[in-house]
Amino acid sequence: MYLIVKIFVISLSAVVSAMVVIVLVRTLLHTPVDMPAVEPQTINIDEAAIAEHLAEAIRFRTVSHQRSEEFQADQFEGFIAWADATYPEVHQTMELSRHGDYTLLYRWQGSDPGLQPILLTAHYDVVPVIPGSETDWRHPPFAGVIDEDVIWGRGALDDKSAVIAQFEAATHLLRAGFTPQRTIYFSFGHDEEVGGSQGAGSVTSHLAAEGVQLAWSLDEGSFLLRGMLPGVEPLLAAINVAEKGSVTLQVVALSAGGHSSMPPKHTAVGILAEAITKLENNPVPGGLSGLSAQMFDTASRYMSFSYRMLFANQWLFGAILEDQLSSVNFSNAMLRTTTAPTMLAGSVKVNVLPIEAIATVNFRVHPRDTVASIVEHVRSLVESENVEVRLAAGSGRAASAVSSWEAPGFAVIERAIREVYGEVVVTPGLMIAGSDSRHYGKVADNAYRFNPMVVSQDDITGFHGTNEKIGVHNLAQGVRTYVRILTLGGTPRSG
Ligand SMILES: [Zn+2]
Secondary structure (H helix, E strand, O other), X not given: OHHHHHHHHHHXXXXXXXXHHHHHHHHHHOOOOOOOOOOXXXXXXXXXXXXXXXXXXXXXXXXXXXXXXXXXXXXXXXXXXXXXXXXXXXXXXXXXXXEOOOEXXXXXXXXXXXXXXXXXXXEOOEOOOOOOOHHHOOOOOOOOEEEOOEEEOOOOOOOHHHXXXXXXXXXXXXXXXXXXXXXXXXXXXXXXXXXXXXXXXXXXXXXXXXXXXXXXXXXXXXEEEEOOOOOOOOEEEEEEEEEOEXXXXXXXXXXXXXXXXXXXXXXXXXXXXXXXXXXXXXXXOOOOOHHHHHHHHHHHOOOXXXXXXXXXXXXXXXXXXXXXXXXXXXXXXXXXXXXXXXXXXXXXXXXXXXXXXXXXXXXXXXXXXXXHHHHHHHHHHHOEOOEEEEEOOOXXXXXXXXXXXXXXXXXXXXXXXXHHHOOEEEEEEEEOOOOOHHHHHHHEEEEEEEEEXXXXXXXXXXXXXXXXXXXXXXXXXXXXXXXXXXXXHHXXXXX
């Protein structure tokens, strides 16, 4: 007996030691992959003049309102006239057409008609400033103030900075006598913040009608992120290769109604509350696979030892790791379709029992799921004889297709970023918000979503919030990166 115990203890300790060795070796090998060497590029541009142009562009109140009757056509026409006067080289060289009335499509003819065209795009409409919050801004949101090398105002990040940077990059190249081999399109949208169906939607139909199939497109998306992931010191550029979809469901609890003085044990509101709790406690299954796995694999190589140990040994720590990632809102959204109950309705009067209590729940659909699979998930959790799940007819948008991160377009963007910014961790990423690329993706082999400027934690509140701003040098670095993207992407046969 004693001998058997002894053998068991020895074998157990051998197994444990072996596992420790495997975990350690895998952790030590989980280090940054060598970045391809690139030649740093110096691009001389007038940073102050570019900043002034963005400040001027911010002064046009090109606001997309949810109620279309608030649309101010004169502001959009003003912006278009301003662009015409400010960027003469672009307007002399490129063919301009307008779509959905205010979206501008420029076509820069390439020298080799045998090459597939590419598209760079951004939007010049902005979201409104929440009434009452104007005074929280350090500088008024539409004043276009430059203060201490920072440009302030609505659209400084989302997304007038990209429109201006693309105009500037094209102007820089035109002045240098550059002609692309490929035809290059620029599309500047006027209604992205309300879905883009008039602007990007019409441009997409126009391109399709002309028989244009783009090699790739580049739209707004992620930025170069500073200090957003623990331990990742270099800038992190997640070039988004897909965007999530969106499904909004109504969960409806039914009850007999009557007077509140003699209620049943659970009113429709109580039944609904239980259903919502169930939905929140049973998230849509997700995990580290496909795109999410690729992204975290690259980034985690820069993290602290303990994180690297978890990521490098998912065979052992997979469950712990997914728990950890799911507990942080940002990474949870990368791993799965998210569940967000947002609106509630019940009885119309304090003493009337509701016949129906309704919760509106918004799901942001991960590329691995479909609209139907989300509806099925919700039904299986909450549907019963007194709970219904309703999907408004025609609503629900699946996630976009996932573009290749091994295709030449991705490599062009990656190389341009490194030529301008030096050491940057580049990964494919998943966009959790929507963009006009939901339209353009239909006429592009690959659709990428990335803005080549830096944002830090401190800038995040500016997106659709207060004190939106961008540094003068940061904007100029964006221009330089677009110059390189246009040069490398526009001349695929120059090696
Ligand atoms: Zn935007």
